[in-house]
Amino acid sequence: MLYESLKTKKRKVILDTDIGPDCDDVGAIAVLLSYAKELGFEVAGICNCTSNIYGSVTADVICDYCGYENIPMGIYSKPGFYDDDSCLKYNKFIAENFSEKYRSGTFEVLPHVSFYRKLLSEAEDDSVIIVTIGMFNTVAALLESKPDKYSGLTGSELVRRKVHCAVSMAARLPSGREFNVVCDYKASKVFFEKFPHNIYVSDAALGETIVTGYKESDDMQSNPIYRSYQLYTADREVKCVNASFDLTAVQFACEGEGDVYSLTKPGRLEFYREKKFPNEDATRFVEDEAGKIYFMKKNISDEKIAQLLNSRIHTFDR
Secondary structure, three states: OOOOOOOOOOOEEEEEEEEOOOOOOHHHHHHHHHHHHHHHHOEEEEOOOOOOHHHHHHHHHHHHHHHOOOOOEEOOOOOOOOOOOHHHHHHHHHHHHHHHHHHHHOOOEEEEEHHHHHHHHHHOOEEEEEEEEEEOOOHHHHHOOOOOOOOOOOOHHHHHEEEEEEEEOOOOOEEEEHHHHHHHHHHHHHHHHHHHOOOEEEEEHOOOOOOEEEOHHHHHHHHHHHHHHHOOOOOOEEEEEEEOOHHHHHHHHHHHOOEEEEEEOEEEEEOOOOOOOOOOOOOEEEOOOOEEEEEEEEOOOHHHHHHHHHHHHHHOOO
């Protein structure tokens, strides 16, 4: 197998998430913690790549609810990045109603560069997998960071030494524009062009047809995972379910290649500008034997993948 999964070798995971513009990030955290419980690997930290504090608190709430207290949290430290009302459909409610730490002012979160550099400086060589299910501003900042109190290495050197690979939800096959890339396309270019290890990618088309979540229930109001899905989908005809963009990346990080997923040949991402858009923020995947980017392919039906993911989301139901 090309990819050494968490099922095969226990490495630490750092999850980077834009928890707020969609609710599948919450499902992805539940899936990750379900696998961590089964396989015994460590979730070293969760970084919120938006500057929305409610997202960071919501990630902490989900971890606490699932029995994983005190997982370090990071946040994008520059204000104004996806922290407006459009990103508050559920996470402000979750923070204010489920987090005693938030209400008491004791919630702790590190600025994104310090978060990454601290965790990586403390890690063994080749011991970390970074799973990104949001924009790339935080990991790009890590790659471009300078030596500091945590390490005398540059960010690129830290990543080369401490990180094994990245698994990402991003882009669209064979080409086109995709949310996680376009939100900060300059950071996306830094990540895909300068990340020193293999990147395994779940593209938007892979997860958008896999529907996961919950059945509506009055008995689950104390479950913050359910409440996140319920609140986010409140204005939809079909409630409490959502596409599974982010969940598939987490699932692959844990399961790897096998019955569910396989991988394309290696390649690279080229950035280009589509005619009606002003920025060079669309991408196309080009096969290249020297490339380090691989896209995931589904081996089984959407329905079967949804069943597997739902079983993970519901691990902690009570």
